[in-house]
Amino acid sequence: MPYEGYYSCKCSSGGTIFDSHRVFNNANERDDVIWTSMVACYAQQGDKEAVFQLFNQMQVEGVKPNSVTCLMICLVCSSPDCLKDGKKIHTFILGSGMQFNLALTNTIIDMYVKCRRLNYACCVFDVMVNRDVVSWNVMITAHVEAGLNEQAVMLLEKMQKGGVPPNQLTYVAVLKGCVQLMNIELGMQVHACIMENSLQVDDFLHSNLAAMYAKCGSLKDAESVLDDMDKADVVSRTALIAGYSKNGEGKEALALFEKMKREGVEPDELAFICTLRASAVIGALQHGKRIHEDIRKSSLCCNVLVKNALMDMYANCGSLNDASDVFASMEAPDILSWNEIISGYAHQGAGKQALLYFDKMLAEGIKPDATTFLAVLNACRHVGLVEQGHCHFESMSREHGILPTMDHYASMVDLLCRAGHTDRAEAFILEMVVEPDESVWMALLGGCRYRGHVETAKRAYRQIIKLNPTLPGAYVTLANIFAMGGMWNDLAEVRKEMDAFGFCKQAEQTYIELEDEIAMFSKSDRSHPQAKDIQTELNRPTDLMKEAGSS
């Protein structure tokens, strides 16, 4: 056993660096393998400095690094800030004639990918004489991660033509590409390909298949992927739960979560987060509270991400007190937590409370981001704080180095319009340093409703049509403004334009939690057994307002 030390001094086998050093120091003869063991040990810890020190030292002592030593060096150089060292080791490898070692070359390619130099990776890949499944997988995954999905699919075709059969990892990467392309047909072809090749499908691939179908909106197919599994794991189930809530089917998401628990599959961090999101989507407060109970009993009770999801659920369900309790219980709220509490209060119209949290955030030295400012502008909008809103908008780029997005501009326009400054809002758009998009003009058009500014509305409408003639909201809003002003001829004209485009208004759906039952209803839907009672309850506030107005 000449190389016994090779494995015995590896940290991953349970030993410590101290043990490794003892083996290393006691070795009678230190060959390249034992040196490499030490390098591997520090490489696993990600200690780049120690790795390079050993690499240099072994050469000083006259031991030539082998391909595994170099591979380890490449691994610690696999991040953007290590590119320079990565290039150095690559040069060393070329000079030592090790470039024909397949595993090493694959690692060099992956190193360049992780250094965000896909072009370098492509250069190395292109000149390879022999490529194995890992070489292709690294390239396909890299292209998908860079959003170059069509190229990734082309690589898959080339790989197959070149006689290298894809494995599970290849399909995992390609399925991700299908999702980015939102191309379910391609996803189905990939699925068929997996079946044709009778490839063993493991949990990784199953969860990716489920995620692909769920994200592309085909929940039935995602369900059947889960049915094909002996026992669907928490990851696959989470993919489907997330798919349900993304597609507005929060009720199904919650049902799946309950089923998962009944079947003894323990929810993890992401399962809780996705299920809380589902509760948030449909405003199921009681379900959300039950999930909160589960979280309290689990080891994830202090997890920041889970707490953020809890706040999101409570805020969306309109229970700001619960959201702020969760926030108060956090030891170190992150930017998401702050944004959540600020936007939660802003959204509910409690603008002053939202701004108090914003001040507190700044006082605690937390750096706001673009979303924080969206919430802050929203808060100002609700309270009618025009000048304060303008100040915050200005401070975004000036003091915090954040460039306003179209959403920020649109928010400012709405803020001005709400306060009756429609002319100022229009001037604000015309003075924008970037070209306004339709959302900014839509904010102005919508803002004209507050005071019935028909001429400004017409100008905004013309701009929107120029940018995007297929935006139903523009026609509907203008029509409403005409109707408010009794301009029936103009209204008829807009209706004609709408008919020409074939727009029809889709009934909006909403959910209501009745004790344990979640019911969905839309404006004209009377199918629920208690539809009459629900409608009476919904009419109550309007009736009360009418009564109050007439007295």
Place this chain on the structure above:
DNA sequence: TTAGGGTTAG
């Protein structure tokens, strides 16, 4: 000795 999974505000 090399490559991979589900998720996050408005």
